[in-house]
Amino acid sequence: MRFTKQKRHRKAVRFFTSCFGFREPFKVLCDGTFVHHLIANGIAPADTALTNILGAPVKIFTTRCVVAELKSLGSSYSDSVDAARSLMVARCDHEKRKSAIACITEVIGEKNTEHFFVATQDAELRKKFQQIPGVPLVYALRNALFLERPSAFQQEFAKAAEEERSRMTELEMKMLKLKKKKVANDEGRNSSETEEQILETLIPRTDVKMTRIDKADKAQFKQKRAKGPNPLSCKKKKQQGNTDTASQKMRSQVRSQEGDGDNSARNRKRKRSRKNKTSTES
Numbered sequence: 255m256r257f258t259k260q261k262r263h264r265k266a267v268r269f270f271t272s273c274f275g276f277r278e279p280f281k282v283l284c285d286g287t288f289v290h291h292l293i294a295n296g297i298a299p300a301d302t303a304l305t306n307i308l309g310a311p312v313k314i315f316t317t318r319c320v321v322a323e324l325k326s327l328g329s330s331y332s333d334s335v336d337a338a339r340s341l342m343v344a345r346c347d348h349e350k351r352k353s354a355i356a357c358i359t360e361v362i363g364e365k366n367t368e369h370f371f372v373a374t375q376d377a378e379l380r381k382k383f384q385q386i387p388g389v390p391l392v393y394a395l396r397n398a399l400f401l402e403r404p405s406a407f408q409q410e411f412a413k414a415a416e417e418e419r420s421r422m423t424e425l426e427m428k429m430l431k432l433k434k435k436k437v438a439n440d441e442g443r444n445s446s447e448t449e450e451q452i453l454e455t456l457i458p459r460t461d462v463k464m465t466r467i468d469k470a471d472k473a474q475f476k477q478k479r480a481k482g483p484n485p486l487s488c489k490k491k492k493q494q495g496n497t498d499t500a501s502q503k504m505r506s507q508v509r510s511q512e513g514d515g516d517n518s519a520r521n522r523k524r525k526r527s528r529k530n531k532t533s534t535e536s
Contacts, residue, residue: 273412274388287375319357
């Protein structure tokens with residue numbers, strides 16, 4: 255039972271949000287009968303109870319006329335007056351006090367532009383608001399709160415509004431007519447071409463034999479040739495002629511070094527002999 259109740263409430267909230275633009279946090283406008291029922295049955299706090307029904311955070315409102323009407327009922331409604339004073343006040347702009355029903359109907363208006371949920375225990379007021387599109391109703395039974403299903407009038411109104419949205423507006427119809435005229439003018443200009451010319455352009459001739467294919471028409475493919483090895487990864491070849499010349503050069507260098515050594519030794523000996531000769535002569 256509880257699951258079906260929550261499912262029904264979610265479906266009703268989805269209907270009003272999608273068809274009439276209700277947005278979170280939802281605003282709930284309470285009259286004196288609903289506030290007194292909450293106090294009498296100990297449904298507190300009221301904001302959490304309404305949040306559980308609507309499935310979203312809420313803001314609870316009332317009017318100055320509702321508070322004044324509760325005051326006039328006597329001391330037995332003193333707790334209800336205190337609870338109503340703690341709520342947010344919806345602007346009603348009434349210099350003289352009116353009845354709660356008249357005040358709330360003026361605040362709601364014909365289209366409920368402020369998107370209020372109306373919470374009331376008055377059966378006549380609920381029947382009245384069922385004939386106004388986009389006015390969801392909340393009521394209480396003992397310790398439980400309920401959200402009324404959308405009335406047949408509200409469902410028909412939402413269906414008609416969807417059909418109007420799907421139809422084209424006058425401006426869109428004019429734009430469509432202008433586009434059709436432009437397309438017709440373009441087709442009239444192109445109608446000078448004969449059907450044969452159009453067929454020749456669209457259908458290729460099959461009776462002509464292709465004798466030769468130009469080089470430009472041929473599909474040119476690059477043949478992949480086998481590439482040589484990477485020169486950096488290969489060892490250099492040893493040349494025999496170069497090795498022979500290098501060995502000959504080394505040998506000549508060694509011989510020249512040996513010859514220079516012999517000459518230096520001879521020169522040294524000759525110098526010594528000269529010194530000896532000079533000493534004997536003297």
